[in-house]
């Protein structure tokens with residue numbers, strides 16, 4: 001009992017969990033000197049974790065990570081990466097090998113490559129994302145371990161690399177566990193593998209690891225000036241390094257010196273008239289150059305403000321209605337994890353055709369290409385971490401994991417003007433433990449970034465049969481109150497006109513989900529489940545109902561495209577797809593698409 005109380009106290013003080021915030025994460029990787037390890041990787045499916053236990057005849061060959069080869073004819077080694085099949089990396093394993101379609105477990109990956117490290121440079125091994133648990137080895141030695149399926153990580157592997165042939169081996173495990181983030185049950189496919197880019201990044205011993213450049217909204221615009229704020233973070237605590245910030249089009253050229261903590265910052269007033277703000281109508285980005293010791297990082301950065309006033313969301317000081325749609329990170333045609341600008345472009349073009357200025361990238365951080373492409377196309381973004389349904393709220397490691405994923409999502413995308421909302425959770429049943437967990441996350445997000453809004457998809461409680469009331473202790477911690485509702489799907493569509501909604505908070509409201517399923521090409525009466533007409537009617541009734549909600553600042557209906565989910569087993573209809581898409585899994589438009597498009601045209 002005493003021990004439990006002590007643990008609870010530590011937990012309340014926020015020191016129970018080892019929060020590994022200091023693990024470095026390099027940002028804007030595409031602008032750096034990189035050597036791609038994407039391509040064909042050999043893989044071995046390891047159902048029983050033999051890879052760690054296969055020491056049998058010769059303990060020195062222990063572990064697949066050694067990539068051992070027989071030295072003598074009589075040597076027994078029961079694996080051989082070079083004879084194993086290959087698959088494309090980045091890519092999920094489920095759609096590349098029929099044997100792995102439903103597989104959740106361990107697969108070992110190997111890639112051999114020639115590399116010639118340069119003197120006086122360091123090499124980082126970077127992964128855009130690996131789902132879920134990754135142990136990484138370079139030339140038989142451990143480089144590091146990472147958990148979390150949707151955020152980037154990197155290890156300094158300078159000491160592990162050789163000049164010439166090198167081998168990277170990664171053990172990937174996507175088994176589910178109750179204490180993970182996400183937890184055991186979720187409504188999307190648990191695509192396993194090395195699902196985003198693998199790169200070697202060559203850096204100087206001292207380099208700019210990350211930076212932020214934005215309009216400081218804490219300083220009110222004075223006499224026609226914005227305050228522009230720039231922060232740069234070195235990879236180490238080194239004072240006296242000179243960093244140059246240059247924005248040629250704006251004739252900005254500033255030098256800053258780092259202090260003892262390896263950071264440098266600068267604020268300057270800039271005439272508002274000379275700054276074109278980023279917006280969906282004018283997604284203006286400026287070329288920004290950040291230099292240190294003759295090495296320059298280039299980025300494209302937009303400037304904008306985002307804030308709330310009562311129930312309104314203001315973009316650049318003007319109210320905006322967020323015409324959105326939710327999206328999963330799946331390829332536009334067929335299933336499989338998406339990870340390219342081309343995939344993102346197709347999905348985002350469909351959203352644009354629907355009339356959207358906003359997307360909810362659900363339910364985990366999507367790849368960087370998607371966020372950048374949305375920024376280029378003028379689409380605002382809601383970005384989320386996979387704190388979904390019932391997480392292990394009282395487990396300090398679970399908190400630490402969610403905290404880390406939130407940190408890494410923010411650090412990766414903190415210079416994307418289009419990202420306006422960090423979402424910390426989706427549909428989490430109320431409890432005191434959940435409130436404690438989520439309020440800490442919200443405060444953490446705010447401490448890292450005060451240039452965006454915080455939200456989460458909440459649940460509505462019914463006060464009576466037709467009265468809905470949003471009542472959530474988390475309302476205090478968020479800037480935008482958002483909720484999911486499924487009238488017409490998980491309850492009768494005829495209820496829609498009778499529904500009343502009470503949202504007792506003076507904050508903007510987003511309906512973060514509504515929708516229902518339809519099998520593309522299945523037609524029938526509007527009360528017949530799974531027909532396009534059923535979904536079409538559901539959208540009509542919902543749009544009419546939603547129009548009556550006071551203070552509505554936007555919607556992101558569920559969902560742009562049918563997506564794979566192991567929960568959806570109805571033969572002939574679902575076939576392991578959640579059918580709530582406005583597009584089929586093959587990119588065909590269903591009738592409801594036109595209802596939403598028309599509704600958005602009127603907004």
Ligand code: GCB
Pocket residue numbers: 187363426427484513558578580
């Ligand atoms: C929800 C979840 C979403 C599901 C959806 C559904 O509320 O947030 O992940 O896919 O409902 O289709 O039931």
